[in-house]
Amino acid sequence: MTATRHYLLAAGGTGGHMLPAYALAGELIARGHRVALVSDDRGLRIPGAPAELETHVLPAGRVHGGPVGWVKAALAIRKGRAMAIDLIRDFDPAVVVGFGGYPSLPSLLAARATKTPSVIHEQNAVLGRTNRLMAGRVDAIAVAYHHIRRFPPACADKRHLIGNPVREEIIAIREDGYPPLLEDGIVRLLVVGGSLGATVLSDVVPAAVAMLPRALLDRLQVVQQCREADIETVRAKYAALGVAAECAPYITDFPERLRWAHLVIARAGASTVAELACAGRPAVFVPYPHAMDDHQTYNVGDLVAAGGAISIQQSDFNPAALAKHIQRMALEPGALEEAADRAASCGLPDATRDLADLVESFAAPPMMDVIRVGASTQRAASGVAAARREAN
Structure with missing residues (x-):
């Protein structure tokens, strides 16, 4: 023990x-x-x-x-x-x-x-x-x-x-595998932009969806995180297209939404990248261009190299480029499933346990507890003695 x-x-x-x-x-x-x-x-x-x-x-x-x-x-x-x-x-x-x-x-x-x-x-x-x-x-x-x-x-x-620790609910998604995707079944798109959403996603994603063929639009479901100021505009755009969409400023049940999703469009914060890799979900990443040292661009390197995601710089993130990728992934048989497997290959689901093991390995051996407790007792006794001398 x-x-x-x-x-x-x-x-x-x-x-x-x-x-x-x-x-x-x-x-x-x-x-x-x-x-x-x-x-x-x-x-x-x-x-x-x-x-x-x-x-x-x-x-x-x-x-x-x-x-x-x-x-x-x-x-x-x-x-x-x-x-x-x-x-x-x-x-x-x-x-x-x-x-x-x-x-x-x-x-x-x-x-x-x-x-x-x-x-x-x-x-x-x-x-x-x-x-x-x-x-x-x-x-x-x-x-x-x-x-x-x-x-x-x-x-x-x-x-x-070690990897980045992720929630147990995310690891459970990995264990359940990728959701079935039938040839003519529903394609579920999850859009997240950090803790508060990202206006660029609110601008580009609905415009890209509008460029998809009608047959794919009829199969598409969207859950999108938006800034408060963007929500009504984004909702109206999806409604005009006849696309079933749910928009919110914060996704409180993110693990369940991630379990539901076939494809994710997101910023490339470390936690988001780790969660998508552990869950095994293909993604389109749009790194935040003002992140310190441009670290979001580099966060996605392993996933992109493995074929589990693509990364589009914000300056190149436009409706035509995104629509082309969504259409290819959704309509090419097995493309999303293969990308999901490749994303999962980059996941490190034991990061929390491994980090705890590493930290514990630098603790002093049990025998040192006696020495440390003894030293603490001695310091306390010295403090009491000093206080008594000062009182006298």
Whole structure:
């Protein structure tokens, strides 16, 4: 049986950082460990945290805004590091795990200062700024893709291919397989554009659908996530075409919609790419052109190379190009099924378990628990003695 440990996780304030952290936290808690997570106010508002997860907000500082902004960020990071050192001394984690983003930096710096083992996880196919800064200072680097840009060659021996943790509901889709697609049956299209939708998808996808032959339109069903401002326009376009379509600003039952879909059109965030690969769903990706280091373009590299998806840069994403691809995939016998198999071949459904195994491997052996508890007791006793001396 694994000895109970404490683990401290630190993640930036976006879903891309927080959701893998939540997944690892849930796995470690299920294994009997105690887990705390550090982020900023924005990150801790993201839903999905395990009920038993302890949370903390520490100053981090975002490095931007010229010399004045840099100084402010440095002061915030310094303050956050000092607070993280106090947290580590109090919580006594066996390992500190960073998931990228500036809010993870103070905890990773504190881990180094306190000689606590540390691991970082990179969700994207380009090593992020915080993870690049800390790569040489941590014990292990978990990555989600075979090819990672901006990865320091000197850190190659720390690299572990893990993947991105995904929800159990997504893994269940993989186990159920691809939905049957009859030659004259319904073709189901799912359109998602990140957490809030994307206007470019609202503009291009209905226009592309309008260019499909009538026989295919009569077989098409669409579920599309749209920005609030775009919903009524998109609904009207599909209604005018006679296409059964459901539009919403947020898809609350995403796993069920993904299970339902034959083809997905989406942005290329790390979580989306991982979920489509694990579920085994063919996709058309439209990478967000303003993503840091253009990481969304590189996130889809493995899936595209395997034949499980195509990627269209936003500047080239137009109704004619999309209509041509939808028509070919929907009408060519076996095309969607084959692409689904190829997408599934890129999935890493054991990422959560493998990441937890990696993190646990850097915890001290059970014998060290006695030493650590003894040292903690001695520190506490010394503190009591000092307080008594001061009182006298």
